[in-house]
Amino acid sequence: MLDTREHNLPVGTICVEDLEIGMTRSLSKTITDHEIELFAEVSSDHNPVHLDDAYARDTIFQGRIAHGMLTAGLISAVIGEQLPGHGTVYLGQTLRFMAPVRPGDRVEAEVTVLTIDHAKRRVTLDCRCRVGDTVVLKGEATVLAPSRKFD
Template identity: 80%
Template sequence: MLDAALNDNLPRGTICIEDLEIGMTRYLRKEITDRDIALFAEVSTDHNPVHLDDAYARDTIFAGRIAHGMLTAGLISAVIGEQLPGHGSVYLGQSLKFMAPVRPGDTVLAEVTVREIDHGRRRVTLDCRCAVGDTTVLKGEALVLAPSRKFD
């Protein structure tokens, strides 16, 4: 085990598996902008007009433009990769259920909570949730390989 002085040199936001606890939670808030949606469309090559064309989207079940579901899910990835467990985390799996649309201008709260820890295999199961106000827009779970001080 490394001493405390060396632990201070871990990348900001990293919580090694040795320090994780059941119930530990981290989150971020982000307003989803038209620019975010346009950039995501460009990177993903998903140019579905429900995301990009006001006139088209008005005539859908959503009655207006919505953000890509995976853009919202990407906020979960940001919490995992930057905060819990943080830098050095490796995604092993993710399940998602999309509950409601996210629209341009919505502020999304992306939250990740430690549900299970398998210290022997360095695996952590995380409950994942995104909300806009009081509405859950996405829920699921992620399985990650957590960073460890033993493998620095």
């Protein structure tokens, strides 16, 4: 279950008119075996490094890891639910996978406003996921933010 209340942050929408550089929102989630299995089913990515303990022990990871895109999906959750929130349209995303996420890891996904083009409603967001103090994923997203002018 997503823990958007861990930081006492609202779920909903922040219109482009109310966004500010430096605004940050986050959520935390523990990645479970069941979620890795569900993601494999939904994505059709059945790579044994995600699903087979014996196979994964003999890889560079020395054990099973979560799909990178499962971790990246937490960024999408922050963008779609909190910053900017409901009504946001994804335009692009860059990602760098820095370290593996393992079953049982608690991932914190954090999104911060970098730039705002009010005329075009375009917002660039710094995106990071951490397990403890380790950055496991980083990148930037470009989104079309909701606006009160279009309600």
